[in-house]
Amino acid sequence: MGPAADHYPHPHLLGIEGLTPGEITLILDRAQHYAEKNRSADKTSNILAGATVVNLFYENSTRTLTSFELAAKRLGADVINMTVGTSSVKKGETLIDTAMTLNAMNPDALVVRHADSGAVKLLSEKVNCAVLNAGDGRHEHPTQALLDALTIRRHKGRLHRLNVAICGDIAHSRVARSNILLLNTMGSRVRLVAPPTLIPSKIDRMGVEIFHDMEEGLKDCDIVMMLRLQLERMEGSFIPSVREYFHFHGLDRAKLANAKPDALIMHPGPMNRGVEIDSEVADDVERSVIREQVEMGVAVRMAALELLVQNHRKMGGQA
């Protein structure tokens, strides 16, 4: 692994695309520091005291929202959570109106989740604070990829020369896209395992191998990354039934046996038990790092907020 960059040069964190290996390592190193601190009695600091962080969520998400809120609070920032339901969108206030309104209140960072790809970037063009993408449509979810990377690095000691299988609903997944970009950037090999309907067109051009047969796809893998089947985003028949999906593409002991004996099992959550993953493997304390992923989520978000807000302060508040 190359050295970490000496600073984070971007005003925002909108995606993994455009980050260098050094910049990724910088964030992970800082996150590792917070991961240790979070396990100690002295969890909090005042490094972001006086900073205002607004969590603007256009999609409901208890887990990610809580993780960001906790991250900001542990750094001493003031946090406001805004969950904008679809109802207020129907009232006519556009994304840009909301952005301008919040911007007028001079926050230091906006953490944004939105159901539409590109929405967070659009918003970032209209505000002068740091913007952190907490998931936009099926485009990117950078902090998820970073927390996955941190979890992998803690167990495997590296992020290069690993075989990573990302399995399941690739078509609707921003997690998959961010992970492909990050793992490729760091020098690992990515395979996608899914039925053909859940593999987006021309995704092989992103430098991945594609498998429809799960046993074949998991062969000699170091990491098995499962994705949540996003039934709520599906229009039309992507899969015939949950039963059939689990039969061919759900992770159970038998299919897992094809991976390396020390392969890690990962899942971004929330899990659909019995749909994409069997409880027996999800809860396997030897192999599953799913709970550690949640833990690393807070650490990675602390690191990202710290770097972004500090940049924002250095630039005199002009992102």
Next chain:
Amino acid sequence: MSPAIRAKGAGKKAFINARLIDPVAQTDGMGGLLIQDDTIAKAGAEVTKDTVPEGFEIIDLGGACLAPGLVDMRAQLREPGFEHQETIETAGKSAAIGGVTTIIALPNTDPVIDDVAGVEFIARRARKVGLAKVFVYGAVSKGIEGKEITEMGLLHQAGAVAFCDGVKTIASARLLRQALSYSTFFDGMIVQHPEEPELSKGASMNSGELATRLGLSGVSPLAEVMQIERDLRLAEMTGGRLHFAHISTGESVEVIRKAKKRGLKVTCDTAPPYFALNENSVSDYRTFAKLSPPLRSEDDRQAIVAGLADGTIDAIASDHNPQDADSKRLPFAQAAAGAVGFETLLPISLELYHNGHMSLLDVITKLTRVPADLVRIKGAGTLAEGTAADLVVFDPDRPWKIDPYQFHSKSKNSPFDGRLTQGRVLRTLIDGREVFTEGS
């Protein structure tokens, strides 16, 4: 045109020292043109400074091109119903600057142009505005709902020059068959927006690597060609005149090329974005480049250029589709599709000439005579004696940078923002009146 407008006619005017482009005679050479009141009195090489009869005001064009005014066979004027985006008046001004003298407007207004009153309303409004001559498509189906056919015969009699369902595909095979068949008795033409609607549902750009990277739902280019293939069967079966609007893929060009060889009465057009841009314009979620059909791959773009050059694609239309800023300043999937086109139609089309794909005469023919013939508008797209003096004077070489904020259209949604291009309209005349003169 009404007598009131004729009275404003310019009297006697002589353009000399012009590069005359005559798409009917298929000539391109130096000459001049005489206008008497609202009509062309004479055009040709013999009209020179020395031969201009007495009483004519002489205007020396200094070698600039003089051609029939552009006939734009696909444009949305947004009036009635969407006047915050465009009106017949703002569209008329925009058209005048673009050298467009005849517009055929889509019927997807509110209310929809699906009855005689609608056709008459547009005609009346356009006459009052007195800029470009506006004709309309009648809707194929009542309310553009794709269920029952409109009173096509009566609409035709009232002045609807052809029929289409606006930006919607005529999806029902039965409806299209009936419309094609019924319209044969008055030589009507049906214009299809070829996009298989089920396959393209919810999609906002061309499918492929870029859509996957951006996380946007893509529509496969096959959605276009499979609609065309089905519809060709219906055209063959009924003997009706079928025209495909804004084709955008190489496969479509190929299929239409073969159909024409088989002798089918089928024609098509495309719009400047499809031969001047590709899907990369959408990168960074640029909503001004969100169009319907979407911008395609570079291979498709090149195939469209080839289709224009070999004559498979008959005409070029602006596909003028004004959208206000609020309809575009949205996340990509939610943003409206479409681009304004009048003021970039000529310069972007001239790129085909400057890049050596087509002669200037061929480009102008596809912008004038061919569309006029397709919709059976007599006296447009020609320099023939006795026809209306609807003309454009342009400098094909003048370089400029496209700045939509200088546009006269009420909407500024152009994917050509900042493009360096060549070719500027200097004068636009309608019935002998100058509705646009450069620098004034």
